[in-house]
Amino acid sequence: xxxxxxxxTRFFTPDPPGAEAGVTLGVGDDCTLLxxxxxQRLAVSVDTxxxxxxxxADAPAxxxxxxxxxxxxxxxxxxxxxxxWCLMSLTLPAADDDAWLGNFARGFHALCAATGTALVGGxxxxxxxxxxxxxxxxxxxxxxxxxxxxRPGDLLAVTGALGGGAGGLHAWRRGERDLGHPxxxxxxxxxxxxxxxxxxxxxxxAAIDISDGLLAxxxxxLEASSVGAELITDSLPLAEGLVxxxxxxxxxxxxxxxxxxxxxLLGLSPDHLETARARLAAQGLAxxxxxxxxxxxxxxxxxxxxxxGWQHFTRGAAP
Amino acid sequence: xxxxxxxxTRFFTPDPPGAEAGVTLGVGDDCTLLxxxxxQRLAVSVDTxxxxxxxxADAPAxxxxxxxxxxxxxxxxxxxxxxxWCLMSLTLPAADDDAWLGNFARGFHALCAATGTALVGGxxxxxxxxxxxxxxxxxxxxxxxxxxxxRPGDLLAVTGALGGGAGGLHAWRRGERDLGHPxxxxxxxxxxxxxxxxxxxxxxxAAIDISDGLLAxxxxxLEASSVGAELITDSLPLAEGLVxxxxxxxxxxxxxxxxxxxxxLLGLSPDHLETARARLAAQGLAxxxxxxxxxxxxxxxxxxxxxxGWQHFTRGAAP
Numbered sequence: 001x002x003x004x005x006x007x008x009t010r011f012f013t014p015d016p017p018g019a020e021a022g023v024t025l026g027v028g029d030d031c032t033l034l035x036x037x038x039x040q041r042l043a044v045s046v047d048t049x050x051x052x053x054x055x056x057a058d059a060p061a062x063x064x065x066x067x068x069x070x071x072x073x074x075x076x077x078x079x080x081x082x083x084x085w086c087l088m089s090l091t092l093p094a095a096d097d098d099a100w101l102g103n104f105a106r107g108f109h110a111l112c113a114a115t116g117t118a119l120v121g122g123x124x125x126x127x128x129x130x131x132x133x134x135x136x137x138x139x140x141x142x143x144x145x146x147x148x149x150x151r152p153g154d155l156l157a158v159t160g161a162l163g164g165g166a167g168g169l170h171a172w173r174r175g176e177r178d179l180g181h182p183x184x185x186x187x188x189x190x191x192x193x194x195x196x197x198x199x200x201x202x203x204x205x206a207a208i209d210i211s212d213g214l215l216a217x218x219x220x221x222l223e224a225s226s227v228g229a230e231l232i233t234d235s236l237p238l239a240e241g242l243v244x245x246x247x248x249x250x251x252x253x254x255x256x257x258x259x260x261x262x263x264x265l266l267g268l269s270p271d272h273l274e275t276a277r278a279r280l281a282a283q284g285l286a287x288x289x290x291x292x293x294x295x296x297x298x299x300x301x302x303x304x305x306x307x308x309g310w311q312h313f314t315r316g317a318a319p
Numbered sequence: 320x321x322x323x324x325x326x327x328t329r330f331f332t333p334d335p336p337g338a339e340a341g342v343t344l345g346v347g348d349d350c351t352l353l354x355x356x357x358x359q360r361l362a363v364s365v366d367t368x369x370x371x372x373x374x375x376a377d378a379p380a381x382x383x384x385x386x387x388x389x390x391x392x393x394x395x396x397x398x399x400x401x402x403x404w405c406l407m408s409l410t411l412p413a414a415d416d417d418a419w420l421g422n423f424a425r426g427f428h429a430l431c432a433a434t435g436t437a438l439v440g441g442x443x444x445x446x447x448x449x450x451x452x453x454x455x456x457x458x459x460x461x462x463x464x465x466x467x468x469x470r471p472g473d474l475l476a477v478t479g480a481l482g483g484g485a486g487g488l489h490a491w492r493r494g495e496r497d498l499g500h501p502x503x504x505x506x507x508x509x510x511x512x513x514x515x516x517x518x519x520x521x522x523x524x525a526a527i528d529i530s531d532g533l534l535a536x537x538x539x540x541l542e543a544s545s546v547g548a549e550l551i552t553d554s555l556p557l558a559e560g561l562v563x564x565x566x567x568x569x570x571x572x573x574x575x576x577x578x579x580x581x582x583x584l585l586g587l588s589p590d591h592l593e594t595a596r597a598r599l600a601a602q603g604l605a606x607x608x609x610x611x612x613x614x615x616x617x618x619x620x621x622x623x624x625x626x627x628g629w630q631h632f633t634r635g636a637a638p
Binding site for chain 2: 024025028029030031032033034035036038041042043044045046047048050053054074075076078079081085087088089091120121122123125126127128130132134136137139141144146147148207208209224
């Protein structure tokens with residue numbers, strides 16, 4: 001069994017982040033010292049991913065590392081924040097597995113590098129595998145996207161495609177292990193829409209990331225904004241391979257209720273639609289209109305059982 | 320079983336912190352938005368406390384809440400940082416216990432209030448009881464206390480008294496349940512030395528909080544500062560009731576090797592001793608000289624087995 005210090009040194013000490021990363025005193029003291037950017041708000045969030053609950057216990061280690069960070073970064077994306085720093089609380093089973101740890105760290109660090117996120121702290125405890133990730137990002141004062149700003153007449157739009165999270169979990173459970181399978185990739189290696197969130201500053205009236213399922217997360221926006229919505233369920237963008245895997249009704253169900261998509265759901269004035277589309281197209285990301293905000297409470301245009309959502313006990317709002 | 324949302328709303332939504340707490344968008348969105356103070360460094364750290372490993376599984380709920388926050392705040396104290404914000408990752412057994420949760424939240428919030436720390440985020444998962452707390456504090460640029468600054472000729476000094484953590488654990492294991500017992504209080508409700516850390520800015524050449532045991536944590540300072548030390552083991556300030564509980568040798572052993580004291584260990588130029596003592600005395604806190612920094616590597620003046628320390632697997636440096 002590694003000591004905590006050995007383990008941290010071997011697997012989780014990346015190249016020391018320097019002044020360019022806003023780290024003025026790095027790992028190895030009681031705290032890390034960071035230099036927030038003047039004029040920016042600090043956006044913070046924490047998500048814990050538990051083996052067997054939030055991801056399959058036998059998922060590939062690199063994907064587990066990627067995913068644990070991705071789900072937290074997705075919260076920054078939904079605020080229009082730029083990712084800066086993260087801390088990791090790692091709970092590991094007693095039996096160390098160097099190969100597993102190495103791959104886990106590789107997946108985590110790769111997403112750090114891809115998103116400009118510096119790992120600046122953490123701790124390790126023993127127990128059932130779980131990864132808690134606190135993320136910190138920055139957004140200029142007054143430019144954060146929130147859940148509160150949706151207004152009647154706004155369009156509702158989503159980035160990318162929906163249902164891939166539920167579809168990928170379904171595929172994994174049926175024994176699919178080709179990580180290049182488009183649904184598995186969507187489920188195991190979701191891409192936090194950080195660049196999209198930044199590009200939507202000043203355009204989106206409201207934003208949330210779709211982690212609990214489209215309808216459940218839409219409900220959060222509607223409640224926070226005190227509005228209702230009409231959905232055009234035929235216009236939901238479905239993840240590649242989803243209809244083939246689940247059939248047409250199953251695919252629509254996955255898009256409406258499935259969790260773990262980590263796309264952004266937006267409120268958007270019709271005046272801003274083309275600008276938003278052009279900015280996201282420059283990132284290779286589609287933006288689909290799926291409905292409209294109304295002043296009548298509730299959600300119309302969906303099946304009656306449409307209110308169910310997918311409410312994890314474990315992933316949700318901050319206390 | 321509560322849903323996550325119910326649970327968070329019922330137990331962990333304090334009075335909404337406002338602009339005075341530097342919270343510009345509170346709980347209930349994808350992230351919380353904070354307003355860091357211009358000219359300050361952000362000090363961050365995370366510690367996870369696991370039932371049965373870091374505290375007795377049957378410890379009083381209010382003490383568990385207090386202690387989980389205290390051990391993280393202690394890292395801010397050791398940097399001379401002022402506490403500002405925290406996030407909590409709570410892992411709860413499947414069976415909810417409202418009385419337990421209410422008391423846990425009460426202990427946590429009471430220490431938040433006493434230290435000016437705003438709870439600004441968190442999440443809840445199911446599993447063996449564990450509490451991960453990320454803390455954020457602020458310290459003026461260039462004034463942080465670190466482990467690196469101890470110089471030969473500096474005095475070594477500790478705040479308060481030592482051995483109370485190990486002594487309290489010993490008492491608990493022997494069945495002591497009177498929470499007013501001085502050793503139990505030291506173990507179950509440690510007081511992070513935040514005000515002392517702030518008062519020592521500009522005076523201490525180095526600082527660390529004593530969580531792994533005096534000798535182990537001294538070792539961290541010596542290594543970071545590339546120096547050695549001479550200890551006057553007769554001068555160790557022993558916690559109230561420690562000799563009565565453990566006898567003289569056991570008390571000294573607890574003070575040298577016991578963990579969980581959460582006092583500060585300092586390097587201090589002799590020129591600053593009286594000023595430091597006066598500032599801490601104003602807080603009702605003693606400062607005891609326990610040795611001196613030398614340029615000869617290693618630690619002298621302690622028993623040969625003195626290098627053991629108390630290295631938790633689970634509490635330690637950041638990755």
